[in-house]
Amino acid sequence: MKFSNFHQHTIFSDGKNTAEQIVQSAIGRGMEAIGFSDHSYTSIDESYCMMPDQYEAYFAECARLKEAYRDQIQIYTGLEMDYYSDIDRSKFDYIIGSVHYMYVNGICYPIDHSAAQQKEYIQNECGGDYLLFAKRYYDSLIKHMEKNRPDIVGHFDVLTKYGLVDEENETYQAIARDAIDRILPYVKIFELNTGAIARKCKTVPYPHPNLLCHILEGGGEFILGADSHASDTVDFYFNEATEILRQHGADHIVTFDIGQFRRIDI
Ligand SMILES: [Zn+2]
Numbered sequence: 001m002k003f004s005n006f007h008q009h010t011i012f013s014d015g016k017n018t019a020e021q022i023v024q025s026a027i028g029r030g031m032e033a034i035g036f037s038d039h040s041y042t043s044i045d046e047s048y049c050m051m052p053d054q055y056e057a058y059f060a061e062c063a064r065l066k067e068a069y070r071d072q073i074q075i076y077t078g079l080e081m082d083y084y085s086d087i088d089r090s091k092f093d094y095i096i097g098s099v100h101y102m103y104v105n106g107i108c109y110p111i112d113h114s115a116a117q118q119k120e121y122i123q124n125e126c127g128g129d130y131l132l133f134a135k136r137y138y139d140s141l142i143k144h145m146e147k148n149r150p151d152i153v154g155h156f157d158v159l160t161k162y163g164l165v166d167e168e169n170e171t172y173q174a175i176a177r178d179a180i181d182r183i184l185p186y187v188k189i190f191e192l193n194t195g196a197i198a199r200k201c202k203t204v205p206y207p208h209p210n211l212l213c214h215i216l217e218g219g220g221e222f223i224l225g226a227d228s229h230a231s232d233t234v235d236f237y238f239n240e241a242t243e244i245l246r247q248h249g250a251d252h253i254v255t256f257d258i259g260q261f262r263r264i265d266i
């Protein structure tokens, strides 16, 4: 099976490699398609995202690469849209919707940049209660999906990245399952996101296997996403991720193919 990755960052945001280096790596690995998904502009934190005046260069470079490599690989211009972004989506092939921040009274707490920052939010704003954090994170994600209707739910349970949330806790799981139920009417495609495995924070992809099952039971589907920030992780852990889906009863994954989402049997 030829893999495709639709969650790929470049030097246009916080990735390490150019878009062209990534395309060449993906071709070398025999991939079907690569979709760029650099970070949307967020005024609350300009440190990692594309600036508004970079979008045109991003579109131009993606268009140039689509043309230059058209006989070797499909290339798409996506975007990882944060909850705190406002964008004109008409020029993007697809949108991944993600929550990266908790924002309280003008203070911005990144939740997936470092354990220390996430901990600071839980201590300062939730009185140390990680369940309150989970409730607020999922509330933001639900609102993002409801308001912006992205094509794909990005790293559904990224709040578990640093092990500060007990994923086995029953109350936590109920909060997360409720979020799935409330998101599915708006967005059906979730990422099976392997990015935190590459960064050695997790040993399984997002979402947690129990939540993955709940998504499948509710009629949701999965697309593979490496959430890669370099050219050597463009298809990281994709064989294993596909096997995980199979083991939990999935019979297909979703891919973006000639501009349309379609299913492939696994
Ligand atoms: Zn993200």
Ligand SMILES: [Zn+2]
Pocket: 007, 009, 080, 227, 228
């Ligand atoms: Zn990402």
